[in-house]
Amino acid sequence: MCAKPGCEEAGEFRAPVAPPRGGGEGPGRYRWLCLDHVREFNSGYNYFAGMSPDEIHDAQRPLAGWERETRAFASTGGADRPPRWADFADPLDAIGARFGERMRAQAGRKDGKPLSGRDRHALDVLGLEADADRTALRRRYSDLVRKYHPDRNGGDRTHEARLRAVIEAYQQLKGSPAFA
Known part of the structure; x- marks a missing residue:
């Protein structure tokens, strides 16, 4: 009720009963009013009523910290120096492991034959390493086709999308210079 x-x-x-005094945090006490009475309250409300000029100045003062001098930028082109990797502790090897995975994924073949991004994706689909040869490619393709083909699964077509991806990957790698 109002x-x-x-x-x-x-x-x-909600309307305040009185403004918070003495630098207290958060809102002061308040009361609940209906729309007409809160409009009446707002039209006559003065937060600074009853305050001395010094209290008004303190209430309007900028937040603490804005009065401090800003620190100078480092002499490295206006930015702070990043931490040295030698000083960084990675006990769970979270960053190192992720970096290692990325480096392995981008690693080339030992025989120097180039791999495109599509070739790398096709190798991932087939579950082969970057250094796999043509024999390993044929063997893996044959195993996966037997595994996912509906004739080998009693007519079950739930693996049809996976079979299609395996066939596309094999076609990509079969024509790749890395497997020529």
């Missing part, structure tokens, strides 16, 4: 005496409307709007 906090105004004699009002029967629902009190949906």
